Amino acid sequence: MKFESARSRGVRAATVRDLGEFGLIRQLCKDLPRAGDDCAVLPGNLLLTCDPVVEGIHYLPGTPARQVGWKAMARNLSDIAAMGGTPRWAVVSLGLRPNTPVRWVTGLYAGMNAVAGQFGCEIVGGDITHVRREPFVVVTMLGHAPKPVLRTGSKIGDSVFVTGTLGAGRHLTFVPRVREAQWLVRHFDIHAMIDLSDGLASDVRHLLRPGIRFDLDSAEIPGKLPAALTRGEDFELLFTIDPRDVTALRAKWNFPLKLTEIGRVVRGHGVRLDGRPLSAKGYDHFPKRR
Amino acid sequence: MKFESARSRGVRAATVRDLGEFGLIRQLCKDLPRAGDDCAVLPGNLLLTCDPVVEGIHYLPGTPARQVGWKAMARNLSDIAAMGGTPRWAVVSLGLRPNTPVRWVTGLYAGMNAVAGQFGCEIVGGDITHVRREPFVVVTMLGHAPKPVLRTGSKIGDSVFVTGTLGAGRHLTFVPRVREAQWLVRHFDIHAMIDLSDGLASDVRHLLRPGIRFDLDSAEIPGKLPAALTRGEDFELLFTIDPRDVTALRAKWNFPLKLTEIGRVVRGHGVRLDGRPLSAKGYDHFPKRR
Numbered sequence: 001m002k003f004e005s006a007r008s009r010g011v012r013a014a015t016v017r018d019l020g021e022f023g024l025i026r027q028l029c030k031d032l033p034r035a036g037d038d039c040a041v042l043p044g045n046l047l048l049t050c051d052p053v054v055e056g057i058h059y060l061p062g063t064p065a066r067q068v069g070w071k072a073m074a075r076n077l078s079d080i081a082a083m084g085g086t087p088r089w090a091v092v093s094l095g096l097r098p099n100t101p102v103r104w105v106t107g108l109y110a111g112m113n114a115v116a117g118q119f120g121c122e123i124v125g126g127d128i129t130h131v132r133r134e135p136f137v138v139v140t141m142l143g144h145a146p147k148p149v150l151r152t153g154s155k156i157g158d159s160v161f162v163t164g165t166l167g168a169g170r171h172l173t174f175v176p177r178v179r180e181a182q183w184l185v186r187h188f189d190i191h192a193m194i195d196l197s198d199g200l201a202s203d204v205r206h207l208l209r210p211g212i213r214f215d216l217d218s219a220e221i222p223g224k225l226p227a228a229l230t231r232g233e234d235f236e237l238l239f240t241i242d243p244r245d246v247t248a249l250r251a252k253w254n255f256p257l258k259l260t261e262i263g264r265v266v267r268g269h270g271v272r273l274d275g276r277p278l279s280a281k282g283y284d285h286f287p288k289r290r
Numbered sequence: 291m292k293f294e295s296a297r298s299r300g301v302r303a304a305t306v307r308d309l310g311e312f313g314l315i316r317q318l319c320k321d322l323p324r325a326g327d328d329c330a331v332l333p334g335n336l337l338l339t340c341d342p343v344v345e346g347i348h349y350l351p352g353t354p355a356r357q358v359g360w361k362a363m364a365r366n367l368s369d370i371a372a373m374g375g376t377p378r379w380a381v382v383s384l385g386l387r388p389n390t391p392v393r394w395v396t397g398l399y400a401g402m403n404a405v406a407g408q409f410g411c412e413i414v415g416g417d418i419t420h421v422r423r424e425p426f427v428v429v430t431m432l433g434h435a436p437k438p439v440l441r442t443g444s445k446i447g448d449s450v451f452v453t454g455t456l457g458a459g460r461h462l463t464f465v466p467r468v469r470e471a472q473w474l475v476r477h478f479d480i481h482a483m484i485d486l487s488d489g490l491a492s493d494v495r496h497l498l499r500p501g502i503r504f505d506l507d508s509a510e511i512p513g514k515l516p517a518a519l520t521r522g523e524d525f526e527l528l529f530t531i532d533p534r535d536v537t538a539l540r541a542k543w544n545f546p547l548k549l550t551e552i553g554r555v556v557r558g559h560g561v562r563l564d565g566r567p568l569s570a571k572g573y574d575h576f577p578k579r580r
Binding site for chain 2: 013014015016017018019021024025027028036037039040042046048049050051052053054056057058088089091092093094095096097098099100101102103105106109124125126127128129130131132133134136138140142286
């Protein structure tokens with residue numbers, strides 16, 4: 001849309017940066033009816049998701065291979081968790097420079113297998129190509145959920161919860177919240193859920209739909225502001241639940257992980273923090289020029 | 291293995307180039323029991339495959355986006371075809387430079403949708419990241435096969451067939467042989483099958499197993515030598531079948547595409563062309579230094 005109007009005014013063609021990551025995804029999703037959640041939901045409640053990790057963007061050139069593998073795999077596990085699913089199988093596409101030590105590749109696989117194995121997920125194949133400059137790892141994961149939790153199921157009056165601590169930046173070593181998410185969907189009617197990859201301020205917006213507003217309370221957010229709002233790559237769970245379930249949830253929750261109620265879903269639109277509008281300042285892969 | 295011995299001799303660590311693409315895949319496959327065919331075969335005969343396409347490697351910077359999309363999708367469709375399967379769903383991981391025109395991305399999707407739609411395959415989601423230099427497209431595809439045809443099912447005495455013409459280099463516009471493969475497995479007991487991505491001389495070796503040899507007849511190979519042996523990216527089907535089925539196969543085959551018997555499976559090892567050993571000179575993404 002934006003591209004068309006820019007063109008009709010005789011301006012240079014719009015770029016990916018002009019539209020931003022989310023703008024681009026929105027444009028693509030118009031034609032992709034199953035897209036727009038953490039995973040695509042297929043018949044039989046199969047979940048399919050993929051996530052690229054690129055040197056210089058998601059990890060530094062000197063990052064140990066094992067950590068790169070861990071991160072590439074854990075991000076996908078986290079997407080399956082965000083829908084309350086069970087991760088099952090993964091395939092791996094690698095782009096490698098020819099001078100990459102074989103040791104680096106075996107380290108990468110060690111990291112991927114280490115975190116996948118914790119959650120019963122098996123690497124079943126993949127493909128390798130060479131690149132000249134920027135190595136990448138794309139993991140694609142297939143999982144299953146008895147009843148997939150979507151991003152858009154929040155109801156007015158819902159309590160908003162988040163797991164763990166935000167803004168700590170453990171992006172290379174984080175443990176995806178697969179077990180916690182599975183426990184939540186087994187014991188409660190979770191209305192909406194997402195994993196926090198781009199920062200709370202940004203990701204909470206993915207739970208919005210017309211007519212609802214998220215009211216967050218800064219005093220309750222588990223982590224230092226503003227990092228807890230914007231830093232990204234926490235991979236904690238953000239979810240909403242009927243307020244009548246909160247007492248039972250608190251009583252039954254038996255994980256060492258923190259569980260914090262940070263706000264409410266109300267009638268309205270957008271997101272507020274302490275009553276004031278909160279803008280999305282999370283991580284966008286193609287931030288617009290201002 | 292090779293890496294270990296190099297290290298124990300105090301030589302510099304082995305690189306991906308030293309091992310070669312197939313050596314590296316062999317090493318990784320030792321730990322991945324479901325890997326080593328065109329697709330991973332999962333319970334319920336689900337097929338899962340992925341294939342990276344990188345600028346400067348699989349297409350030139352000036353290649354029309356639609357052709358890039360077509361190629362990225364068609365390669366995966368061809369992998370599903372090679373197991374006699376039906377492609378169903380695909381997810382797409384994109385690495386894009388921020389200055390990429392949005393028009394390029396919509397062209398890419400137009401190309402992917404054009405070829406996927408021909409075979410009833412639907413793009414259901416994906417993810418986008420930015421890259422600094424080398425854009426990439428990784429399509430991952432999920433399909434289904436009533437009875438997946440593996441690479442290793444050849445029997446001594448089998449006739450070896452190939453579809454189409456080899457060495458023509460239509461890598462950006464090729465039509466994956468999904469329909470032909472589905473027809474073959476519906477009507478005949480196809481013992482082994484693969485799609486020719488790296489060239490006949492290289493890919494036929496993937497059908498080898500201990501005790502069998504492939505004898506090919508150069509006069510029968512449909513295409514100019516040596517291109518037909520080594521050029522790669524033909525994406526035609528290579529398969530073996532009981533010789534008693536050949537007459538019926540020729541009689542029933544009703545596609546405009548050529549179908550040629552190019553050799554026999556015999557007792558022995560390796561591959562021969564006109565009685566002389568044929569080496570793999572197909573495309574290796576990390577050719578060893580000589």
